[in-house]
Amino acid sequence: MFSVDEVNKKTYLNTVAKFLKNExxxxxxxxxKIHYNLQNNKVIIRNLKIIKPKKRKDIIGLIKFEISQYIPINIEDYILKYIVLDIDNNELNVQVILVPKYILDICCDISKMLNMKQQTLNINFNILQKLINLNLVNNFDGNGVFIESKYDELIMSIVKNYKVYESYVMPKNIESFESLNKIISDFENGYYYGEGYQFIENHCSDLFKIEPLKLNMKMNLLRENESVYDESIKYINSIGMII
Known part of the structure; x- marks a missing residue:
């Protein structure tokens, strides 16, 4: 499924490794050490309800069965992680994250080329969850919508009762903001962050109430450097990876 021309793959790896080395x-x-952070349309995130099994080890099997019923993929091509969001009688509400194995292989290859130890592979919304768990999101009551701006994509995460319940990758365009309007209107709090966040400021202020995501100043990194705090909206994921 994920066959990649070896020549093109080698060229890609060399290009990325050279760029990182120069930086x-x-x-x-x-x-x-090197940390990796990703979330794109190749990473599959789904919320599922499964029967509560007698043994926790059976959860993986139930998840694989449910996934095979609805998504036409070979699940063996993915690394499967899950989070139990809540328990409702005899059902588990689980959040499933499927990361293509070829992405992990690419990260491992780049780490070897740089002679660095791969520390972690972070998914964007997991970083957001970490910041929420550490109570680092300023002016947050546990429910809201978070929009991360990337180069040509937006990542929208819906948080309920301090848990990231849903996360979507969408094109960075006006149509996406219009579709977000209805979702965000259901929440009192909306936050944005990431590189190129000005695009959000310029195009969404008339559509819905939203504010820049700021971190609480309890962090030494931010408390000691006011300029870093002022710019922290662009580096939320980087900060989240190292705390």
Missing amino acids: IDSCGKFYK
Whole structure:
């Protein structure tokens, strides 16, 4: 399913590794570890309800069965992770994350080429969940919509009772904002962050109430450097990976 031309793959890996090496060298510092952060339309995130099994180890089997009924994929091509969101009588509400194995292989190859230890592979909404768990999101009451701006995509995450229940990747265009309007109108709190967040500011202010995501100043990194705090909206994921 994920066959990649070996020549193109090698060229891609060399290009990425060279770019990262140049960026690292320009910092004038030596690094031993590397963290990866991703969420794109290749990563599948679904909420499922399954029968509560007698043994926890049976959850994976039930999830695989449910996925096979609705999504036409070979689940063996994916790394499967899940989170139990809540329990309703004899049912489990689980959030399933499927990451293509080829993405992990690419990260491992790049790490080896840079002679660095791969520390973590983070999914964007997991980083957001970490910030929420640590009570680092300023002015947040546990429910709201978060919109992350990437180069050409938006990632929308719906948070209920301090848990990220849903997360979607969508094109970065006006049509996406219009479709978001109805969803966000159901929440009192809306937040945005990420690179190129000005696009959100310029196009959504007339559609719905939303504010920049700011982190609580309890973090030493931000407390000691006011300029870093002012710009932290662009680096939420980077900060979330290292705390």
